[in-house]
Amino acid sequence: MKKWGWLVVVGAIILRLCIHAVMTSYGVFLEYFICKFPSSPVAFLESIGGIAYGISAMGAPISLALYRKYKTRRVVITGVFAASLGFALTGTVQSAGAIFVTYGILLGIGALLTNNTPLFLIAQYFKPENRYYVLATSLPVPSIAFALEPLIRGIGSHNAFAVLAVNAFIWGTLAALAMEENENDVPKNESGSEDVCEHKNTVFQATKENDKDMEEQVGDTDLGLIDSNKASTGNTESEKSPAPSKTLVVCTSVLIFLTLFLRGAVVHSLPFIMVKHLVQEFNITSFLAASTVTFFNVSDLCGRLTVAFIGDRLFKGHLVEMCVVCALLLGAGCLAARFAVQFYQMLIFNIGAGYTMGFISGTRYSTVAEALDHWYADDLYSVSRVGAGLGAIVGNLVAGALYDVTGSYRICFVVNLGFCLLVAMGFGTLMLLRDRFLRRTHLLHSEGTVESSLQKGNNENVTWTKKLHFELLSQFVQIRRKCREKSDEKIPLNDMDSKVKYHTDNNSSLE
Incomplete structure (x- = not known):
């Protein structure tokens, strides 16, 4: 069945290529919408792309519920139909309000159903931390913006949207045929699966029954030794840190929402700002401006691949700290871009910003999970997705409003600098909350329960020996029980009479 999982990965890549990658390249369409509807505010036109992405991000819990049912x-298939209809109608409507419905809402719903759902299915074939997630979510994006510009310029926007609609419908339907459930495995999706919980409960009950049987078989002395070994080989997750309080969970959830809200405002407004900014102030062609977005996406992919392949060795356990550094670097880049006067300077900023954002985006789930040492990771991730989607909408609205007021996008880079500083402060506060109220509490608890400093220093080294001792002791108890059962069996009557007679004769001879 794992071979079929590869078809699921390929299908997810095709869906991203035909629908989601086109949606995230909205900056290419923005120029044509501005020319087509000159009386519409730029803030409203930019909000269309933000709404499409916001729906696909904030609706992750909805797609999970539909996937389970x-x-x-x-x-x-439903998402493919919605996205194809959105593309087709966008090329025919004649008002900005209609494009808001066809592109922003219909395409957003299509991207929601076709982008998130295959990721849940991939988890049935591969481990959740597998690198195939990065390939499925990032690989299709870089080439789209570069290809859309000549397509629209060559055949016109009306025909281009018709081609995109047919392409999404045909290839999306073929990709949907590969989306077959893995019946031999328990789903392990990112947002938490009920099947996994049921499986864990079953294992817990079976373990509890085995422990009860063992207690009946072992004496009081042996039980004390076995309980001490069970304590040393217990649940690793519970040993790492105690369950956080409700107050800490609520505070962390609010902080993650605000932090990812600001990060979403920076990430998804930058590509839109770049195209318009470069076209307007550097006097370059629209094709070359679109290529800069491609450089941004390619460098973003490189950052995701880098952190996916080496992140477990270098940054595991310190992903929140890494996000603080990346946010500060991105803020410094925005400040430098504010004073860029040549095209190559802005191109360098695109590459650096994309690579830095790749580090943050590639570890989004793991970073949120580390905020509370993997407690309530699925719930916190859902909160982060809602915050990121809402941030994308607000970020594009702010960028468009600033352009309407000032007539330039340079002020937007200064605003992004402020957002980046707030994002760094948010991740830093998450780190302080975790270390102060979660890990420190666990450290004090551990110091109070350790019997001696020597045992504390060698605890991790001898865990496997204690576990082996426990298994050997269990086998010994079972053997001893069988021996007792055999010794309690009744001796045959003939043998008993002969033995009694033999002892009687011996006693009489001695007298």
Whole structure:
């Protein structure tokens, strides 16, 4: 069945290529919408792209619920139909309000159902931390903006949207055929699966029954030794840190929402700002401006791949700290871009900003999970997705409003600098909350329960020996029980009479 998982990965890549990658290249369409609807505010036109992405991000819990109830294939086919209809109608409507519905809402719903749902299915075939997630979510994006510009210029926007609609419908339907559930595995999706919880409860009950049987078989002396070994080989997750308080969970959730809200405002407004800024102030062609977005996406992919392949060795356990550094670097880049006067300077900024954002985006789930040492990771991730989607909408609205007021996008880079500083402060506060109220509490608890400093220093080194001792002791108890059962069996009557007679004769001879 794992071979079929590769088809699921390929299908997810095709869906990203036909729908989500086109949606995230909205900066290419923005220039044509501005020319087509000159009376519409730029803030409103920019909000269309933000709404599409915001729906696909904030609706992640909805796609998860549909995936659990209707399975992947039905959900994906529905999303393909919605996205194809959105593309087709966008090329025919004649008002900005209609484009808001066809592109912003219909395409957003299509991207929601076709982008998130295949990722849940991939988890049935591969481990959640597998690198295939990075390939499925990032690989298709870089080439789209570069290809859309000559397509629109060559055949016109009306025909271009018709081609995109047909392409999304045909290839999306073929990709949906590959979305088959893995019946031999328990789903392990990022947003938490009920099947996993049921499986864990079953294992817990079975373990509890085995422990009860063992207690009946072992004496009081042996039970004391076994309980001490069970304590040393217990649940690793619970040993790392105690369950956080409700107050800490609520504070962390609010802080993650605000931090990811600001990060979403920076990430998804930057590509839109770049195209318009470069076209207007550097006097370059629209094709060359679109290529700069491609450089941004390619460098973003390189950052994601880098952190996916080496992140476990270098940054595991310190991802929140890494995000603080990346946010500060991105803020410094925005400040430098504010004073850029040549095209190559802005191109360098695009590459650096994309690579830095790749580090943050590639570790989004793991970073949120480390905020509370993997407690309530699925719930915190859902909160982060809602915050990021809402931030994308607000970020594009702010960028467009600033352009309407000032007539330039340079002020937007200064605003992004402020957002980046606030993002760094948010991640830093998460780190302080975790270390102060979660890990420190666990450290004090551990110091109070350790019997001696020597045992504390060698605890990790001898855990495997204690576990082996426990298994050997269990086998010994079972053997001893069998021996006792054999010794308690009744001796045959003939043998008993002969033995009694033999002892009687011996006693009489001695007298």
